[in-house]
Amino acid sequence: GDSVTQMEGPVTLSEEAFLTINCTYTATGYPSLFWYVQYPGEGLQLLLKATKADDKGSNKGFEATYRKETTSFHLEKGSVQVSDSAVYFCALTLNAGGTSYGKLTFGQGTILTVHP
Amino acid sequence: GAVVSQHPSRVICKSGTSVKIECRSLDFQATTMFWYRQFPKQSLMLMATSNEGSKATYEQGVEKDKFLINHASLTLSTLTVTSAHPEDSSFYICSARGPLIPYEQYFGPGTRLTVT
Numbered sequence: 386g387d388s389v390t391q392m393e394g395p396v397t398l399s400e401e402a403f404l405t406i407n408c409t410y411t412a413t414g415y416p417s418l419f420w421y422v423q424y425p426g427e428g429l430q431l432l433l434k435a436t437k438a439d440d441k442g443s444n445k446g447f448e449a450t451y452r453k454e455t456t457s458f459h460l461e462k463g464s465v466q467v468s469d470s471a472v473y474f475c476a477l478t479l480n481a482g483g484t485s486y487g488k489l490t491f492g493q494g495t496i497l498t499v500h501p
Numbered sequence: 502g503a504v505v506s507q508h509p510s511r512v513i514c515k516s517g518t519s520v521k522i523e524c525r526s527l528d529f530q531a532t533t534m535f536w537y538r539q540f541p542k543q544s545l546m547l548m549a550t551s552n553e554g555s556k557a558t559y560e561q562g563v564e565k566d567k568f569l570i571n572h573a574s575l576t577l578s579t580l581t582v583t584s585a586h587p588e589d590s591s592f593y594i595c596s597a598r599g600p601l602i603p604y605e606q607y608f609g610p611g612t613r614l615t616v617t
Contacts, residue, residue: 421608428505428594429545429608474544487533487598489606493544 387412391475391492398465398499406460406495408449408475416477418442418451418458419489423472432460432473465499472496504528505597507609514585514616522580522612524595530575531597535606536568539592551578585616 392407410416420432420442433442438453447462458475475492504527514520524534532553537545549559549570557570567589569581582589593612599605 426610428507428610429596431605431607434605487606488535488547488550489545489596490547491544494542496542 387416387477387479387490389475389477389490389492391473391495393493393495395496395498398497400467400499400501401464402499404460404462404465404469404497406473406475406497408458408460408492410456410458410475410477412456412477412479414479416479418449419476419478420447420449420458420460421474421476421491423474423494425471429474465497467499467501470497470499503597503599503607505531505595505607505609507595507612509612510610511613512615514614516586516616517584519581519583520585520614522582522593522595522614524578524580524597524609526576526597526607529597529599531578532575533598534572534578535596535598536570536578536580537594537596539594539611541592545594548580582614585614587616590614590616 388411390409417436419434421429422432423429433444435442435451441450449458449460472494474494476489478489506525508523534551536548539545547560548563549557551557551570551572553572553575559565572578596606596608
């Protein structure tokens with residue numbers, strides 16, 4: 386079945402440090418890939434997405450590139466801020482139709498804490 | 502735009518009673534909504550897919566008679582946990598498929614259920 390594996394957390398960084406959260410996936414079809422962020426006490430928000438191989442998603446200084454050859458979608462940010470402290474989820478959905486269409490498969494989530 | 506609300510945000514109920522959770526799309530019509538369960542420090546587990554005007558599709562291992570889902574209108578889906586037990590205590594999150602891009606989902610803030 387389809388699955389998403391994220392690097393284990395929690396991740397603790399100082400402000401302005403470089404961030405990488407690894408994400409790899411297994412899918413039977415051709416997935417779209419997402420990063421969602423969950424701030425304390427809030428629902429999940431879409432951070433960025435990529436719908437085909439070699440696409441780069443970007444938003445709020447975060448980037449991730451869809452690498453089909455390594456089945457990866459690693460999240461990066463060059464300089465994190467305290468306000469980036471949250472839980473980050475990598476996810477996929479299959480682009481094909483059928484009963485799986487639109488269903489999201491999530492990774493286990495990575496807790497990020499950024500200190501001043 | 503694309504706001505999803507959930508009510509209540511927190512609920513405490515006694516073992517054996519039933520509790521209903523509402524999920525509303527506030528500014529768009531959602532023909533499809535999803536219900537997830539999130540355990541502490543774990544990922545989101547899809548419970549069921551709710552389609553307006555038809556029966557929900559439950560994921561393997563989810564008891565349909567225990568978790569009743571009703572999608573009676575294009576803006577409202579409800580999850581009723583029947584005869585709740587302490588092991589049903591969890592964080593329940595709904596999402597709605599976006600109006601324009603089928604693979605995008607918008608998440609509610611979640612409902613914390615505690616069964617005593």
